[in-house]
Every structure is written in structure tokens, then in C-alpha cells.
Amino acid sequence: xxxxxxxxxxxxxxxxxxxxxxxxxxxxxxxxxxxxxxxxxxxxxxxxxxxxxxxxxxxxxxxxxxxxxxxxxxxxxxxxxxxxxxxxxxxxxxxxxxxxxxxxxxxxxx
Amino acid sequence: xxxxxxxxxxxxxxxxxxxxxxxxxxxxxxxxxxxxxxxxxxxxxxxxxxxxxxxxxxxxxxxxxxxxxxxxxxxxxxxxxxxxxxxxxxxxxxxxxxxxxxxxxxxxxxxxx
Numbered sequence: 001x002x003x004x005x006x007x008x009x010x011x012x013x014x015x016x017x018x019x020x021x022x023x024x025x026x027x028x029x030x031x032x033x034x035x036x037x038x039x040x041x042x043x044x045x046x047x048x049x050x051x052x053x054x055x056x057x058x059x060x061x062x063x064x065x066x067x068x069x070x071x072x073x074x075x076x077x078x079x080x081x082x083x084x085x086x087x088x089x090x091x092x093x094x095x096x097x098x099x100x101x102x103x104x105x106x107x108x109x110x
Numbered sequence: 111x112x113x114x115x116x117x118x119x120x121x122x123x124x125x126x127x128x129x130x131x132x133x134x135x136x137x138x139x140x141x142x143x144x145x146x147x148x149x150x151x152x153x154x155x156x157x158x159x160x161x162x163x164x165x166x167x168x169x170x171x172x173x174x175x176x177x178x179x180x181x182x183x184x185x186x187x188x189x190x191x192x193x194x195x196x197x198x199x200x201x202x203x204x205x206x207x208x209x210x211x212x213x214x215x216x217x218x219x220x221x222x223x
Contacts, residue, residue, distance in 0.1 A: 030208075035214075040217075042116075042216045045213060102153035
């Protein structure tokens with residue numbers, strides 16, 4: 001069935017790079033997304049990548065897509081305290097739905 | 111630019127009481143609309159989605175219902191709330207073409223006593 005898997009927790013020291021990994025199952029997904037959720041708030045679309053790309057960079061964010069392995073990663077360079085949040089990986093489906101992972105909670109160590 | 115509004119932000123209701131959560135979108139026409147529930151420490155569960163006025167698809171059988179009385183208005187309702195209905199409810203919209211990203215409201219925290 002359709003599923004998006006990601007680790008639940010990640011701790012990173014301030015100033016280091018954070019890498020959040022995700023695997024998905026539907027090889028026909030057209031778009032893959034990363035969302036950020038701060039405490040008590042809704043989900044904010046961070047970035048997305050089209051399935052025919054293998055990399056997308058946007059300031060401190062780098063998305064890597066390995067379509068063969070159905071693996072997606074989000075790298076945050078120079079991690080700051082404001083990056084502390086839950087990060088959701090998601091894939092688009094053939095209908096109008098998006099399948100979300102359970103989210104990775106990023107904790108920043110001083 | 112497009113905006114999405116959800117209210118109320120927080121709600122405390124007794125078991126057995128009714129529920130009405132409202133979501134409106136501005137700055138776009140004929141959006142797809144979605145209701146999700148996020149239980150504590152867990153991912154998102156799609157409850158309902160709508161591709162047009164009066165068109166509602168239910169993803170999970172439950173005591174909740176949804177309605178879309180106007181193009182940019184999506185309402186989540188219940189006649190009698192259960193304890194298990196507690197959670198964080200999120201409304202989202204997307205452009206009405208396939209494979210478009212969804213954009214979320216700020217959510218409603220619902221606590222059932």
C-alpha cells in the first residue's frame with residue numbers, strides 16, 4: 001500500500017547540518033514535498049521537488065531525490081534554533097491527495 | 111495572495127455535545143479543500159476532501175461529517191462528540207489540478223472533557 005516512512009526524532013547541534021530522510025512507495029508520484037510544523041501551528045510548505053529532478057537547492061535547504069531507491073532527504077545547512085520543529089515528508093498521489101509521513105521531530109542542541 | 115482561515119483556534123467541549131469547525135479560503139476559486147486530524151505525537155489522518163460545492167469524500171468512517179456550502183467554505187461537524195475526537199484539526203486547500211501542494215490553516219485544538 002501507499003506509505004511514507006521517516007524517523008521520528010533527530011538531534012543536531014546548532015551550526016551543524018541536519019539531514020532528514022524519508023522513503024516512499026509510489027513510484028508514480030509526481031511531486032514530493034517537505035513541510036515544517038512549529039508547535040501549535042499548521043503545516044508550512046518548505047519546498048518540493050518534481051520527480052524528474054534529483055536535487056533542488058533553496059538557500060539553506062537542499063532536497064535530494066533518489067527515485068530508484070524511492071528515497072528523499074532534506075538537508076538544512078547551519079541549523080539554527082528556529083529550525084526546531086516537526087518536518088513532514090509527503091508524496092503526491094494520482095488523485096488529489098497527498099500521503100504524509102508521521103513527521104521527524106528536529107531538536108537543536110546548544 | 112491566497113489565505114486560509116480556521117476558527118476557533120482552541121475549543122473545549124463536553125462529551126456528547128455538537129461540533130462545528132469552519133474553514134474559509136480567500137484569493138482563489140474552486141479550490142480543493144481538505145480536513146485532517148492530527149492526534150498527539152502522530153501524523154496526519156485525512157478525514158474529508160472536497161473538489162467542489164456539495165462534493166464531499168469521506169476517508170474514514172466516524173461520527174464526523176463535512177459540508178461545503180460555498181466554494182471557499184468547508185465545515186467539519188459532529189452531532190455528538192466522543193472522547194476519541196480530541197485532537198488537532200487542520201484544514202488545507204490546493205489548486206484544483208492534480209499533484210498540487212496543499213496549504214494549511216493554523217489548526218483548531220479540540221479537547222473533549
